[in-house]
Amino acid sequence: MTAAARTNLRDRACIVGVGQTAFTRGDGSGKSALALQLEASVRALEDAGLRHDDVDAILPFPNLATAEELAANLGVQNLRFATTVWMGGAAPVASLEVAAIAVAAGAADHVLIPAGWNGYSGRRARETIAEQTSSIPGGAIARDFYLPYGLAAPPQWYSLMARRHMHEFGTTPAQLGAVAIAMRKHAQMNPAAVMRGKPMTLDDYIKSPMITAPYRLFDCCLETDGAAAVVVTSAERARDLGKQPVYIMGAASGRPYPADEITNRRDIFKTGLTIAAPEAFAIAGVSTADVDFAEIYDCFTFEVIQQLEETGFCARGEGGAFVEGGRIELGGELPLNTHGGLLSEAHVLGMSHIVEAVRQLRGDAGERQVPDAEIGVVTGWGDFGDGSIAILRR
Amino acid sequence: MSEYTKPLPVLQGMTGEFYAWCKQRELRFQRCTQCEAWRHVPREMCAGCGSMAWEWARSSGRGRVFTWTVTAVALHPAFKGATPYASVVVELEEGVRIVSQLIDCTPDELEIDMPVTVEFEAVTPEVTLPKFKRA
Numbered sequence: 001m002t003a004a005a006r007t008n009l010r011d012r013a014c015i016v017g018v019g020q021t022a023f024t025r026g027d028g029s030g031k032s033a034l035a036l037q038l039e040a041s042v043r044a045l046e047d048a049g050l051r052h053d054d055v056d057a058i059l060p061f062p063n064l065a066t067a068e069e070l071a072a073n074l075g076v077q078n079l080r081f082a083t084t085v086w087m088g089g090a091a092p093v094a095s096l097e098v099a100a101i102a103v104a105a106g107a108a109d110h111v112l113i114p115a116g117w118n119g120y121s122g123r124r125a126r127e128t129i130a131e132q133t134s135s136i137p138g139g140a141i142a143r144d145f146y147l148p149y150g151l152a153a154p155p156q157w158y159s160l161m162a163r164r165h166m167h168e169f170g171t172t173p174a175q176l177g178a179v180a181i182a183m184r185k186h187a188q189m190n191p192a193a194v195m196r197g198k199p200m201t202l203d204d205y206i207k208s209p210m211i212t213a214p215y216r217l218f219d220c221c222l223e224t225d226g227a228a229a230v231v232v233t234s235a236e237r238a239r240d241l242g243k244q245p246v247y248i249m250g251a252a253s254g255r256p257y258p259a260d261e262i263t264n265r266r267d268i269f270k271t272g273l274t275i276a277a278p279e280a281f282a283i284a285g286v287s288t289a290d291v292d293f294a295e296i297y298d299c300f301t302f303e304v305i306q307q308l309e310e311t312g313f314c315a316r317g318e319g320g321a322f323v324e325g326g327r328i329e330l331g332g333e334l335p336l337n338t339h340g341g342l343l344s345e346a347h348v349l350g351m352s353h354i355v356e357a358v359r360q361l362r363g364d365a366g367e368r369q370v371p372d373a374e375i376g377v378v379t380g381w382g383d384f385g386d387g388s389i390a391i392l393r394r
Numbered sequence: 395m396s397e398y399t400k401p402l403p404v405l406q407g408m409t410g411e412f413y414a415w416c417k418q419r420e421l422r423f424q425r426c427t428q429c430e431a432w433r434h435v436p437r438e439m440c441a442g443c444g445s446m447a448w449e450w451a452r453s454s455g456r457g458r459v460f461t462w463t464v465t466a467v468a469l470h471p472a473f474k475g476a477t478p479y480a481s482v483v484v485e486l487e488e489g490v491r492i493v494s495q496l497i498d499c500t501p502d503e504l505e506i507d508m509p510v511t512v513e514f515e516a517v518t519p520e521v522t523l524p525k526f527k528r529a
Binding site for chain 1: 402441463469491
């Protein structure tokens with residue numbers, strides 16, 4: 001289906017509730033991943049002014065809790081619609097697209113989208129990968145053709161792209177650092193951010209230890225415990241609820257080709273977002289120039305630069321220069337990850353990016369509020385470069 | 395010789411055939427017998443022309459470094475004693491790319507487009523991995 005044929009999705013659904021838990025490291029949450037997600041879900045429903053049994057659809061994050069478990073705990077007696085989008089960190093934003101489709105089609109009235117984990121105190125992502133190859137995107141391909149040669153985890157896969165970008169376009173370590181520094185700066189204004197009170201300079205960034213070159217420690221996202229959740233409903237229902245609705249103007253998702261193997265892509269920088277972004281903007285009927293801020297899935301610094309290019313905020317190869325000079329900081333032309341992102345707030349699997357976008361569009365972002373924010377973009381990135389994007393408005 | 399403790403491929407199906415050729419010190423990839431397109435990793439059908447007919451065609455083994463990463467902190471327990479090490483993507487003359495490692499080169503000697511040629515490393519009696527050295 002063409003993007004034009006999908007414009008009937010524009011503004012059909014709204015985010016009406018957001019919730020989150022505390023984000024922690026150290027001793028960890030002391031709760032199960034399910035309990036964390038329930039806590040965030042309860043807060044999102046309270047925020048929306050909905051009762052638990054108003055929920056009739058749940059879109060769980062892959063491999064965490066099932067819709068059935070979540071529904072049983074929440075007292076959701078009429079679970080009409082439930083599905084999981086298998087796109088790793090791109091799943092929460094892709095779930096906004098699915099939620100919008102579901103409410104527009106009448107398949108669901110109130111959709112709960114939770115995500116959360118003990119990413120610090122539980123088994124780290126890399127340990128899961130070491131013990132259970134089925135959890136690697138690409139499955140047997142990664143086991144048989146990557147792992148024997150030392151490629152085991154996301155920063156290694158993606159740093160292959162980062163180095164190639166540096167070679168082709170002259171992207172520099174200082175430009176990667178500019179992303180990390182902007183996220184850290186924003187975290188100083190976010191009471192929930194794990195890195196609040198720990199500002200970062202370019203010197204700090206450059207001196208941080210190499211993990212998998214060109215990625216240093218401060219190019220890599222945090223590992224934290226915590227959860228977040230959002231509630232989506234139709235635009236008609238949203239208007240009857242107490243909160244200012246945030247409209248899903250457009251949303252789309254996509255996969256690179258081939259999706260299950262990184263190295264044999266003819267165009268190594270073409271990812272899911274390359275396909276999804278123009279579709280989402282066409283549905284929304286706006287352009288990148290209309291966007292006041294963006295919450296970009298920042299698993300690693302280069303992925304932010306790469307997604308800015310593939311979304312069309314700048315041309316291919318210009319992302320390095322784009323992030324310099326404060327352009328992506330609050331007060332700049334396009335503030336990014338105003339909450340601090342995965343790099344400096346917490347790793348909530350991309351869900352906290354949606355929560356932050358909603359807060360910005362409601363004018364609830366406090367010290368870090370983007371003045372008069374009307375339109376915001378949220379992206380997700382997962383697996384070997386799956387991508388999702390939502391364009392939201394107040 | 396000490397026991398080899400790093401992860402090994404599972405030798406089954408087309409992957410088993412790929413590594414069986416490596417054990418004979420031949421780097422072969424699938425090539426579509428209808429449109430002659432080379433491919434890697436092993437696939438059931440040609441994504442270009444749709445044919446399910448293919449052969450294991452011998453690669454020249456010559457290629458160039460496409461990109462690499464240098465792992466300084468092991469992200470898998472089996473590689474703890476091996477850091478720093480480079481995992482390298484090589485683009486073969488036939489156009490396919492493969493993840494491998496260079497056997498005669500330290501990470502700081504690597505350059506994009508550096509010419510390389512295949513070399514085989516029998517890591518266990520069953521498994522031989524295709525590695526590369528400077529051409």
